[in-house]
């Protein structure tokens with residue numbers, strides 16, 4: 001490599017700094033002393049930009065004007081030794097390097113440069129940066145409780161485990177450090193929809209973000225990989241699936257980035273999937289332990305809203321994190337603005353009229369109260385724009401229910417894995433935009449994690465979902481603006497039996513498949529000895545208990561399931577307090593006696609159910625995955 005180098009002059013020098021316009025990002029260090037300097041120079045470019053607290057267009061070489069803006073708004077004086085050297089190839093500016101080595105008190109090299117750089121600024125600079133970046137890049141005025149602590153721990157280089165309620169704002173906890181830190185953050189995410197939502201939001205904030213997944217066109221994939229290959233990617237966050245992390249090509253590229261000291265963090269979003277899916281249909285989750293083994297000093301952040309103690313420990317051991325040094329932030333799962341209730345039903349009675357009456361009641365309250373109607377009109381909202389999601393387990397219900405609602409004048413659309421991509425995109429985008437005709441989405445579980453619409457006023461489960469975690473996750477799509485929202489679960493004993501029978505069949509199928517793979521020796525093994533299987537059984541049983549229970553606050557039952565000591569303690573002691581946690585935000589706290597009455601009236605008797613069971617009424621298997 002050959003090229004020119006020009007040292008930028010300090011701010012008190014009146015003439016603008018000279019900057020090479022060539023493709024400085026493509027400088028490829030190899031193991032020569034000169035090229036150590038190149039690595040350092042690129043790193044210093046990043047540092048410099050951060051010192052200047054300005055987001056420069058990262059697809060262009062730094063130009064004089066942009067750098068001067070950075071200088072103008074820099075909070076701290078930028079030491080002369082940090083003046084960067086813009087490069088086009090090899091660097092021969094030994095004085096600059098020596099000055100920097102003295103300043104950093106460390107020799108500059110492939111790894112030491114980035115270590116020294118991250119050690120250098122100290123917590124003060126970062127605290128300032130955090131607030132600045134929050135406002136300037138993410139457009140938010142304040143941190144939510146604990147976000148600052150989590151972000152600080154991440155920036156200090158710790159492995160971090162974050163468990164927090166749905167809509168807490170977990171994504172910011174890795175996105176903000178990714179913008180502040182040097183290098184690239186790899187985000188491992190289980191679902192396309194989740195990735196696409198986050199990527200779109202980050203692009204809106206002018207952050208250089210990419211994703212590689214099954215839908216990424218070849219040309220974009222090649223561009224992203226070329227960016228990694230240079231060792232100093234300009235991409236700040238790259239979203240990939242766990243499956244992609246298994247590919248040799250991607251692993252090779254990650255190593256290159258790591259060797260250049262530019263792999264700043266790995267974030268694993270929805271980390272409970274490691275435990276819930278990794279043991280059966282998405283084995284790639286369990287291979288993620290490779291990351292810690294290969295990049296031991298790269299911090300990992302795991303984020304989830306739904307992990308029991310067993311799932312947490314499974315995640316930690318699968319990822320080979322050290323529990324002794326891991327910083328865990330286990331926050332309450334409580335969502336005080338969600339109003340949980342269970343409505344009882346039996347197979348012999350259609351519960352659609354009950355739901356329709358409830359929804360029409362809201363519409364009429366919104367339009368018949370003149371003050372509220374005026375308020376809505378001022379906000380340019382329709383009385384019928386009561387945004388909601390109805391979850392069903394079956395595709396056929398999904399289509400039929402949406403059609404039935406439309407006949408009754410409710411703007412409803414289906415969403416399930418059988419729709420074309422264009423239909424799904426249209427239904428989702430129009431629902432998010434509050435378009436008339438798209439107020440209610442009737443969805444299978446294909447619509448869940450990652451849906452972040454602020455004004456979802458209700459989430460209804462048409463039947464008991466497949467797991468406690470799924471229920472909490474899906475209900476958590478409601479009320480993300482912090483306003484009161486209803487979470488209604490229609491529960492019937494026939495659905496209970498059906499769900500149990502499905503689970504049993506699924507587990508048997510898996511057990512046999514596993515036995516076939518392992519040889520006959522395993523064929524008779526008790527499936528409950530497998531912690532993942534036992535976890536699934538416990539999950540559905542706990543959800544059934546939750547539905548049948550008429551002696552406990554629903555919020556408290558959720559806290560109890562997730563082992564949420566904070567939420568339970570608050571409820572127990574009345575601190576912060578019993579009232580704030582629920583008050584009337586669940587059917588038990590609202591009227592326990594009425595709950596008991598409704599349950600007695602609504603549910604089919606156990607005798608009736610057992611007759612149905614014997615007649616094989618619960619044998620269908622058409623869940624939408």
Ligand SMILES: Nc1ncnc2c1ncn2[C@@H]1O[C@H](COP(=O)(O)OP(=O)(O)OP(=O)(O)O)[C@@H](O)[C@H]1O
Pocket residue numbers: 140141142143144147164165166167168169170171172304305449450451452476477480
């Ligand atoms: N400090 C903040 N101030 C204002 N809004 C915030 C803040 N942090 C996050 N948000 C917003 O909160 C919403 C929820 O954030 P996010 O999607 O990251 O939640 P989450 O914790 O991942 O939830 P879930 O587990 O349900 O997906 C987003 O719209 C996000 O922009």
